[in-house]
Amino acid sequence: MPTILHNLRSGLQGTEDFYFLKARLAITGSSCIDIAEAKSSKQPVLIKQMLKAETLLRFQREQKILAQLKGLPVSEVIDHGEKFFVMPHYKSVSLYKLIKEVNGKIPQKHALAIFYCLLEAYEQIWQAGVVHRDAKPGNILLMANGPSLVKLIDFNVAKSEKLDKRLTAPGSMVGTLSYMAPESAKGSSRVDYRADLFALGLILAEMLNLKPERSFDKTRDFIIWANTDVPVFNEEQLRDLPRELALLVRCCTENQPDLRPKIPVLKRQLLSLF
Numbered sequence: 263m264p265t266i267l268h269n270l271r272s273g274l275q276g277t278e279d280f281y282f283l284k285a286r287l288a289i290t291g292s293s294c295i296d297i298a299e300a301k302s303s304k305q306p307v308l309i310k311q312m313l314k315a316e317t318l319l320r321f322q323r324e325q326k327i328l329a330q331l332k333g334l335p336v337s338e339v340i341d342h343g344e345k346f347f348v349m350p351h352y353k354s355v356s357l358y359k360l361i362k363e364v365n366g367k368i369p370q371k372h373a374l375a376i377f378y379c380l381l382e383a384y385e386q387i388w389q390a391g392v393v394h395r396d397a398k399p400g401n402i403l404l405m406a407n408g409p410s411l412v413k414l415i416d417f418n419v420a421k422s423e424k425l426d427k428r429l430t431a432p433g434s435m436v437g438t439l440s441y442m443a444p445e446s447a448k449g450s451s452r453v454d455y456r457a458d459l460f461a462l463g464l465i466l467a468e469m470l471n472l473k474p475e476r477s478f479d480k481t482r483d484f485i486i487w488a489n490t491d492v493p494v495f496n497e498e499q500l501r502d503l504p505r506e507l508a509l510l511v512r513c514c515t516e517n518q519p520d521l522r523p524k525i526p527v528l529k530r531q532l533l534s535l536f
């Protein structure tokens with residue numbers, strides 16, 4: 263058996279008595295996700311498995327954070343082993359997939375409704391002392407049913423007040439460059455919920471088919487941009503949006519975290535746009 267396959271199988275040791283493995287959903291550098299079914303309950307599940315020993319700490323941390331957020335609109339951990347954990351396989355579509363399927367043209371009312379639900383979901387995790395630090399369409403599920411329209415996933419690089427604050431050495435950056443807030447370049451201790459809010463502003467813009475000025479291939483390019491005060495969107499790019507909506511996108515993506523809106527104010531502004 264090829265080494266990679268052997269490693270993948272041995273990482274899942276202990277699951278075969280309880281789960282039928284069906285197919286591979288995704289494989290990234292550090293983890294892979296398999297589609298499976300619980301033998302006893304027939305519940306569709308996903309098994310997320312760690313592939314690199316050096317990411318074990320983060321992987322275990324993701325499980326702890328998800329456990330801490332139990333009951334909130336985040337994916338649930340229903341079982342775990344040393345190198346894997348099991349989540350329900352939600353009937354859902356990722357926001358990434360939805361945006362792609364409609365060629366970036368989500369009707370404005372729908373984009374606003376999704377954004378409002380996202381804000382409510384994020385507000386709950388922030389109140390629980392967690393910053394996601396990887397808010398992006400691929401880490402957001404739009405649910406086919408259930409109490410909440412959205413579920414947040416992938417807490418691999420999240421920061422939790424309750425857990426060790428030193429996982430990310432001061433100065434190092436985590437997350438996805440294209441959604442990253444400028445303060446991330448100045449060290450993880452500077453990053454709070456407002457960095458998630460910045461990413462949410464970019465996600466709203468993406469749902470409205472707006473492309474930011476900035477695009478980064480390398481961390482270095484991001485750091486250079488983060489040290490300028492160039493706004494993510496200029497007047498020209500926001501020209502076609504209704505004035506209040508343009509203002510809202512603009513203020514969520516302010517370079518200075520202090521200038522981004524307070525959540526209750528933002529929610530009131532959003533409601534006035536419906």
Ligand SMILES: Nc1ncnc2c1ncn2[C@@H]1O[C@H](COP(=O)(O)OP(=O)(O)OP(=O)(O)O)[C@@H](O)[C@H]1O
Nearest residue numbers: 288290292293337349350351352356400415416418
């Ligand atoms: N519980 C779930 N139910 C349905 N789909 C899911 C679930 N968890 C993940 N997915 C799907 O799998 C994709 C990848 O999941 P996730 O973001 O957790 O992994 P990743 O980005 O590959 O991992 P990592 O960044 O931790 O290496 C998501 O975009 C989503 O489409």
Ligand SMILES: [Mg+2]
Nearest residue numbers: 400401415416
């Ligand atoms: Mg992800």
